[in-house]
Amino acid sequence: MEFGDDGVVKFLKDKTIIVTGSTGFLAKVFVEKVLRVQPEVRKLYLLMRASDAISAAERLQSEIVSKELFRVVEEKHGESYQAFMSAKLIPVAGDIGQKDLGISDPVLKRNMLRETNIVVNVAANTRFDERYDVSLEINTLGAQNVLEFARQCDKIELLLHVSTAYVAGSQEGVQMERKFKMGDTLSSNPDLRLDIDTEVRLAGEMLAKLRFQGSTKEEEADAMMKFGMKRSKHFGWPNTYGFTKAMGEMLLGHTRGDLPLLIMRPTIITSLYKDPVPGWMEGSRTIDSIIIGYAKRKLTCFLGDMDLIMDVIPGDMVVNAMIVAMVAHSNQPIEIIYHVSSSIRNPVKYNLLLDCGQNYFYEHPLIGKDGKNIELKKLPIYSSMASFQRYMVLRYKLPLEALGLLNTALCGFLSDRYKQLSRRYNFVMHLVALYEPYVFFRGWFDDLNMEKLRIKAMEKIEPDELRLFQFDPKIIDWDYYFHEVHIPGILKYVCK
Numbered sequence: 001m002e003f004g005d006d007g008v009v010k011f012l013k014d015k016t017i018i019v020t021g022s023t024g025f026l027a028k029v030f031v032e033k034v035l036r037v038q039p040e041v042r043k044l045y046l047l048m049r050a051s052d053a054i055s056a057a058e059r060l061q062s063e064i065v066s067k068e069l070f071r072v073v074e075e076k077h078g079e080s081y082q083a084f085m086s087a088k089l090i091p092v093a094g095d096i097g098q099k100d101l102g103i104s105d106p107v108l109k110r111n112m113l114r115e116t117n118i119v120v121n122v123a124a125n126t127r128f129d130e131r132y133d134v135s136l137e138i139n140t141l142g143a144q145n146v147l148e149f150a151r152q153c154d155k156i157e158l159l160l161h162v163s164t165a166y167v168a169g170s171q172e173g174v175q176m177e178r179k180f181k182m183g184d185t186l187s188s189n190p191d192l193r194l195d196i197d198t199e200v201r202l203a204g205e206m207l208a209k210l211r212f213q214g215s216t217k218e219e220e221a222d223a224m225m226k227f228g229m230k231r232s233k234h235f236g237w238p239n240t241y242g243f244t245k246a247m248g249e250m251l252l253g254h255t256r257g258d259l260p261l262l263i264m265r266p267t268i269i270t271s272l273y274k275d276p277v278p279g280w281m282e283g284s285r286t287i288d289s290i291i292i293g294y295a296k297r298k299l300t301c302f303l304g305d306m307d308l309i310m311d312v313i314p315g316d317m318v319v320n321a322m323i324v325a326m327v328a329h330s331n332q333p334i335e336i337i338y339h340v341s342s343s344i345r346n347p348v349k350y351n352l353l354l355d356c357g358q359n360y361f362y363e364h365p366l367i368g369k370d371g372k373n374i375e376l377k378k379l380p381i382y383s384s385m386a387s388f389q390r391y392m393v394l395r396y397k398l399p400l401e402a403l404g405l406l407n408t409a410l411c412g413f414l415s416d417r418y419k420q421l422s423r424r425y426n427f428v429m430h431l432v433a434l435y436e437p438y439v440f441f442r443g444w445f446d447d448l449n450m451e452k453l454r455i456k457a458m459e460k461i462e463p464d465e466l467r468l469f470q471f472d473p474k475i476i477d478w479d480y481y482f483h484e485v486h487i488p489g490i491l492k493y494v495c496k
């Protein structure tokens with residue numbers, strides 16, 4: 001681990017960086033930070049899914065340049081903002097699921113290979129129950145495609161791959177920043193070995209079988225989703241997302257050669273803590289469904305052990321850690337893994353989020369269509385799956401069965417209503433099963449490597465610059481963050 005004498009900001013000067021998944025939340029925060037602190041960065045190639053260069057340029061404008069996230073950069077450059085962004089950000093139509101990242105323009109690809117210093121892979125499919133073939137293509141094989149492209153770059157200094165701390169599955173206790181080796185599993189069976197080529201082949205065979213049988217698109221998607229969950233659980237992971245991300249890490253570590261490889265494993269990424277727009281967020285995370293459901297009066301209860309630690313980390317701290325780690329490990333032929341987490345250094349429990357939410361809506365009541373304050377009642381909390389299932393049976397399952405009997409007695413007169421409620425009930429129970437490993441997660445993510453990076457950064461980086469790239473979770477006042485920053489941010493940017 002080394003830091004040059006120039007510091008972080010000067011390190012970024014004249015760098016050319018490829019960013020995959022560039023229209024996603026974390027990638028945008030990364031791009032904004034680089035442009036704001038170092039306007040003399042040479043160029044950022046932003047890979048995004050688009051049919052052609054024109055569509056990619058349109059996505060750049062609508063999904064990146066025009067976002068409120070970039071308002072500080074816009075204020076800084078004034079009338080020259082659009083020209084500045086056009087000069088620094090190069091939209092690239094591509095797909096990490098394909099060879100050479102799906103880049104069809106030979107001139108553009110040649111320029112990228114000739115100029116690029118750093119590749120930052122943020123692209124991922126984050127659905128827990130995504131169909132197996134899709135998740136494998138992006139999270140597993142896509143990671144290798146990015147690596148192969150990076151190895152072709154003439155001036156490559158580092159590949160930074162964003163994974164997830166939940167490659168650890170639902171294991172209990174302290175989870176270390178350890179590397180996955182090819183064939184590793186989370187299964188209790190010590191003789192079980194994982195073969196990625198076999199998994200890719202099995203997914204392809206299943207897909208071919210379904211299409212040969214004439215399955216509809218809906219049937220195909222459902223079958224591939226269930227197949228992915230089955231394979232994941234067979235090897236010890238609770239869902240397809242964590243399983244395919246773990247396989248992606250295995251491929252990177254196995255095939256990187258001497259390419260410097262940095263794997264960042266953030267936990268649950270939340271809204272920005274401070275920089276540049278406190279509370280800014282796109283999309284909702286696991287914990288946000290509680291806030292959103294409560295605000296919209298769609299929750300009838302809370303599920304989860306409120307005394308458990310929820311490991312969350314604001315998005316700007318994740319990006320700061322990424323950039324500092326880039327500087328520390330550039331041109332070093334090593335593989336290192338970092339947990340970007342809070343559960344060891346500054347743990348926070350679910351009950352604090354619940355209290356902050358209830359207090360916030362008491363102080364800032366929502367207004368109904370009639371112009372009156374919406375009364376939000378204190379909801380029951382079910383701290384175990386058994387108690388929740390009993391509640392669901394009494395509140396919904398038994399009335400649903402009674403409706404089924406009545407429908408039969410009425411010769412199917414209530415069939416549409418019965419099917420609608422059955423689908424809704426089954427969907428809720430599917431979601432509950434999907435999120436159970438996380439709302440009852442009894443693990444902590446050790447961040448010893450990250451702590452070493454913090455200590456080294458304090459020794460080598462000037463205090464003013466270190467404050468600019470703050471990534472120590474110990475500084476977070478969770479009560480203030482949830483009440484004054486995160487909940488207002490979710491209501492403004494997600495619920496709108």
